[in-house]
Amino acid sequence: MQFDTPATTNPIDRMKVVGKPIHRIDGQSKTTGRAKYAYEWHDADIAYAYGYPVGSAIAKGRITSMDTSAAKAAPGVLAVVTTLDVGDLKKGQFNTASLFGGSQIQHYHQAIAVVVAETFEQARSAASLIKVDYAEEQGVFDLEVAAEKAVKPDESQQPDSAAGDFDAAFRAAPVTLDARYATPDQSHAMMEPHASIAAWNGDEVTLWTSSQMIDWWRGDFAQTLGIDKEKVHLMSPFIGGGFGGKLFLRVDAVLAAFGAKACGCPVKVALPRPFIANNTTHRPATLQRIRIGAERDGKITAIGHESWSGNLPDGSLETAVMQTRLLYAGENRMTAMRLAALDLPEGNAMRAPGEAPGLMALEIAIDEMAEKLGIDPIEFRIINDTQVDPENPERPFSHRDLIGCLKLGAERFGWDARKAPAARREGNWMIGVGVAAAFRNNLVLPSGARVRLGSDGIVTVETDMTDIGTGSYTIIAQTAAEMMGVNIDKVAVQLGDSRFPVSAGSGGQFGANSSTSGVYAACIKLREAVARKLGFNSADVVFEDGNVRSGNRTVPLAEAAGADGLVGEDTMTWGDLTETHQQSTFGGHFVEVGVDVATGETRIRRMLAVCAAGRILNPITARSQMIGAMTMGAGGALSEELAVDTRRGFFVNHDLAGYEIAVHADIPHQEVIFMDETDPYSSPMKAKGVGELGLCGVAAAIANAIYNATGVRVRDYPITLDKLIGGLPDVA
Amino acid sequence: MKAFTYERASTAEAAAQAAAKNPGAKFIAGGTNLLDLMKLEIETPQHLIDVNGTGLDKIEAIPEGGLRIGAMVRNTDLAANETVRRDYGLLSRALVAGASGQLRNKATTAGNLLQRTRCPYFYDPNQPCNKRQAGSGCSAIGGVTRQLGVIGTSEACIATHPSDMAVAMRALDAEVETVKSDGSTRSIPMADFHRLPGDTPHIETVLEDGEFITAVVLPKPVGGKQIYRKVRDRASYAFALVSVAAVIQPDGRGRVAVGGVAPKPWRMEAAEAELAKGARATSGILLEGARPTDDNRFKIDLVERTLGAVIAEARG
């Protein structure tokens, strides 16, 4: 089914199951340990072996020799496979850094060997016995230095945009801001590390892994191993978090496959925690410059946003200026992104790539500009709202209610009570509030599903969609239940198996809307099959209460299925509505912080997000996405930073003690309000993504609240106390 | 982790003797630090002596005043002990500021004193580190040093001792009781227990090989307002950037020990004489001769500010 005209009334609009606050249907299996994560697959009849990876000790250069004799002789060791043994491998289509194979070292902790043994402990112990000689080369690890030689990447990355005459308008503007911001490298730091089990059967391989994108992984896994994609069966039904870190094939899968081949038995490989920072991908740091010019009445006349980020050769940009092309009005505009060559590990997508760091800067700049103009920052955003794409004014937004979010948020939060900077004190706490806009595009990808109706009346959905903790199982079940007119307990959902139709997968907040649309399309096919079977005219058939009805004939679905059952399968594809109409999601973040007047420690006291993101398919799972993202934003604002050793070229704080994500004690009461809206341009579900929206802007709202509390403006994340205490009142 | 042999000791003496018989053996208490280090092969004992069954898990009043805390008393139990909370509030507060509930349930009094640094380079076996491998060099100096020490450090090592509990113990003038492998016992003042790195940063305490801690003794209660203020980037589950343990008497005199700045709990009796003059004067002497890096220079200011807040709080 192609979605190419705005949705009209359809069975989803009944909202009997969709839109209801239904608890996760997979929740019980998770809380009782029956949901098997990749590393946990265990068949009692099979002797699994355990692989432990070895990472490069240098950041750049070449391996000149490896001595594996001691490792091979260690107790329990079944096989050792080195990067030299396998030679150069073809890189996956979606990988920037080579995962394994050959002598070249591109980054620290690049995988250079796997040791396979009878037990995990034996493998780990033997791994440290491998001796490696390197020819080390000096790399470039400092973004500030590398940025001076940054280049404009190819047009496919859309590095530049412009409209009107930015320079002239900025010069002429009576009120201007020209400020620089910095965001650090960040780690996905998901709970479940990357983990795989590979088992060969002749020339076919089964891979149990932790993947957000089954089909991308399957293709790149096959390409890296040099085998046919059809020979790969990939399973990833449960995933303990990904945040973009599991979008692309990772080396645990490759090492498990080589290890399994070498020892002739299934092999399990999990990446040790330190590998997650330096072996996998991360969100690249950015340096940003924002210039805004406005009339005294607050109307923006010029807005410019530039960003520099680094990556390995062939790597992509951190697209930090993208939201600035769309978020605020202004006739004269420019954006530009430049790419610096760095020898750090691969930078790639992390939750809300582009918008997350981009809004960390832009939404401080807007706050600063509002202050210069003497206008309330909410009012300033309202003045500069736009209902069209400001670079292409003939392109309207499909639906945009940023103003509604900000106004409702202001009312609920008590924004009126905001005071001047550094004017509110409670004991040792300096108190402040901040606001920021949230913005993230609504992306869609083709998504397929198969829906079976059994003779028992059970509707079973099969799609290779993944549930990375987001609630895919539940919203897919709700969609199928709504479409087929059954209770949700009559729906079974099977995900994450490459034998199922290829779905959108999970990422870019496209998963929920795309995958439920795919299920919608497959259900339409199944409804047609049911109608055909019963000789009904499919136009006037109603699926309701477990029955199918046409005119005055009503047949239970189970009976309609017949002994053999019925199947519907389809893939939702997308017309040009995303081109003719800008589709985005919006929100307002409101935060209150306290800053300790002596120590400069910031503690968040309240958070509120108001979101406009189309139809909310399930308010429970959507809220979870929002509060999880707001929590991530709190870490991003206050403590998360992969600390780069610019001499040795690696992220130094590569464990969960050193890389400080927010902990429970950091998170106060969080409130989320969803605007009651639908967007018929987005899909037949009239929904949009929410998985990333919650992260977009939240760090800036915290930064703005810190400014309001202290009068100290920090433009360099994370906002740690050392950046504040110099500007705080004397206490000694 | 290297393979190791394992035994359980049921008395302190047996533990010390077992250590004498197995050079290079390690005692294992809660294991919350040692096991992590063994997994990374930073510690590679060939033999482990499990001392959890030594019965040293009691907190007893000493007849002439004071408290004897068995080496195996868990951090959770010590923090919750009624006498400790009443008479040594500083210690209780320092303990609950450390680690997490789960870790404190396992962590022991002796193990906490002997936990090793959190310098990130120490934890990465690919990087040179004089503390991990004597003479290999210090990769932290010139690198990422925001968490590391500003005073008492050396050219060979700028790491800090990460314990919260030890800072309170130092302020309270605790003594560490031990038994050596020959059966002899001694009592070591906290002031002397941890060593400064000099050019041997791998030697962190004055304990001899195989010397076993049996207890930590707190002298008679000193009264006063007892405040432990730990400053960190997130609200829990983080080591101190700076911590201040203070006992302030009604007349303004008192004691101050500082954590997060040095290879041992940092206390200077001379600085305490300045307490009545305020935080600036006190921390000026306390941190005299500090050699911070660009990354951690803020700690100097932070000690002064935190101490200022603590003094203000004590004055009520």
Ligand SMILES: Cc1cc2nc3c(=O)[nH]c(=O)nc-3n(C[C@H](O)[C@H](O)[C@H](O)COP(=O)(O)OP(=O)(O)OC[C@H]3O[C@@H](n4cnc5c(N)ncnc54)[C@H](O)[C@@H]3O)c2cc1C
């Ligand atoms: C994630 C994390 C966060 C933490 N955060 C903090 C924090 O914020 N503040 C803080 O203070 N601590 C913190 N800790 C450290 C924690 O307090 C220590 O790991 C714990 O106190 C060690 O005690 P243990 O009994 O587990 O020692 P073990 O790990 O068993 O032993 C540690 C050392 O002591 C030796 N040892 C043990 N008992 C004896 C004995 N009786 N005689 C001689 N030697 C002995 C062992 O041989 C070993 O060398 C944290 C730890 C972790 C893992």
Ligand code: SF4
């Ligand atoms: S500071 Fe000390 S612990 Fe850290 S790398 Fe240097 S020698 Fe090792």
